[in-house]
Amino acid sequence: MSEITLYNHDLDENCYRVRLMLSFLGIAHEIVAIDMVPGHEEKGPAMRALNPLGSLPILKDGDLVLYGTQAILAHLSRAHNAAGVWLPLEPATFSRVMQWTFFSATALACAIEARRVAVFGTAGDLEALTREARQALRIMDDHMVLRHIEGFEWFAADTPTIADLSLLPSFALSRDYGIDHDEFPALRRWLRRFRILPGFRTMPGIPDYH
Amino acid sequence: MSSEAAWVPVALSASIEPGTSAGAVVEGAELVVWRDAKGVAHVWEDRCPHRGMRMSFGFVRGDHIACLYHGWSYDTAGQCRHIPAHPDLDVPKTIKIATYAVEEAGGVIWTRLATAAQAADPLPTMGTNLPVRSLYADCSAAHALAILKQTQLPVGKDETYPARLQVVTPHAWTLEAGALSLSIAVQVIGPQKIGLHILADEGSVDLIAALARWAQALRLALEAPVTVAEVA
Incomplete structure (x- = not known):
């Protein structure tokens, strides 16, 4: 029995964020498949006992039960x-990592929601969500334009951090909710570099080939 | 509108690394821009003849690009050479993607949406080759021209200077301020959508970050709601 258990749905991008982290760090773990679509199992009483918010992912590490994607990554x-x-x-690096990691939970919430509407048929205003998501991706592209000029390939440090990891799926999966990669050359460059990190893995919606 | 003989920009050279592809739209026409392993850039119609999948989603292997759906692989002439589901098939010559003329000059990938037989306009010369960035904005090229006529460029630390705008061709504009020369290769994506591929002269290497920030602010100006007075 492994120490670490991930309550997971394969098509959920926040679960993918945690799967990526586990893979990059080579951490042995067990996966419990949760019927999020169409069953809403994560909202049932058994799962709410672990996470009262009724959302995935949830990570069990020994006696510790954690929910909230960014907290699990940290x-x-x-x-x-x-x-x-x-x-x-x-300190300065830590603060920058925090800023962009929180960005993935706040400014990119619309992108995550847009993909749920587009892929799972969840109720929501796809057009408004997509418009908002495009603004967030532009802010990311602007940042990476400047980072590249300054000689860096990653969002917050000279190596990849949980900031890059937590931001990346929203861009890599953006075609799922109708935003193409054409307008974001700096993010394309970043995605290509992220993909070749040892331990990278894909999920449905992110091509195996590139 | 551009004539089909005109050279139009689709990307900064630096944005299309060897072995990669990206999508680009010129006046509604969907294109794939890709660079083979030898470093040669290609611009094609962005559609696999098999199922219509965008080739820009595909992957480059050596001097071929393959479709993401079923791996149909095309050589640099746009000719399909390999179909993984039928590995022994001698692929018919009719399975071919439309290709367009490509020139790389001054740090920009230019294409011409014309058949080979049509005479080409000369390539615009802009005298710059340091990439600043590509900036995409929701506005018309005419609106961008009007805004750029009044722009101030960063020419030193916390110092800006009014820029002189010159229209070399409808797709190549230059801005000069003091010793700084900036050029903009203008990609018209749609009536209210443009891509500005911005480059600076080699002497301005220390200004690149300031120019990238200038471009970021420019997008805000380009997309700011137009007042009634300005329309009239």
Whole structure:
């Protein structure tokens, strides 16, 4: 029995964020498949006992039960990687990592919602969500234009961090909700570099080939 | 509108790395821009003849690009060479993607949406080759021209200078301010959508970050609601 259990749905992008982290860090774990679509199992009483918000992913690490994608990423990158390379603690770097990691939970919430509407048929105003998501992706592209000019390939440090990891799926999956990659050359460049990191894995909607 | 003989930009050269592809739209026409492993850039119609999938979603292997759906693979002439589901098939010559003329000059990939037989306009010369960035904005090219006529460019630390705008061709504009020369290769995507591929002269390498920030602010100006007075 593995210490770590991920309550997962394969088509959910937040679960993908955690699967990516587990893969990059090479952490042994068990997966419990949750019937999110169409069953809404994550909203049932058994799952709400683990996460009262009724959402995925949920991570169990020994006695610790965590929900909230970004919290899980932070936990894994500090508790299961001695060097903590995905969440550096040098103060200025740490703050930048936090800013962009929170961006994935706030400014990109519309992108995650847009994809749910487009892929799962969840109720929502796809046009408004997509418009908002495009603005968030532009902010990311603008940032990476400047980072590249300054000689860096990653959002917050000179190596990839949980900021890159938490932002990336919204761009990699943007065609799912109707936003093409044409207008974001700096994000295309970043995605290509992210894809070749050892341990990278895809999910449905992100091509295996590139 | 551009004539079919005109050279139109589709990307900054630096944005299309060897072995990669991207989509680009010129006046509604969907194109794939890709660079083979040898570094040669190609611009084609963005459609696999098999199922209509966009080739820009595909992947480059050596001097071929393959469709993401079923792996149909095309050589640099747009000719299909390999169909994975029928590996022994001698692929018919009719399975071919329309290709367009490509020239790379001054850090820009230019194409011409004309048949080979039509005479080409000369390539615009702009005298710059340091990429600043590609900027995409929801406005017309005419509106962008009007805004750029009044722009101030960064010419030093916290110093800006009014820029002189020159229209070399409908798709190549230059801006000059002090010692700084900037050029803009203008991609008309649709009536209210443009791509501005911005480059600076080699002497302005220290200004690139400031120019990228200028471009970011320019997009806000380009997309700001137009007042009634301006329309009239």
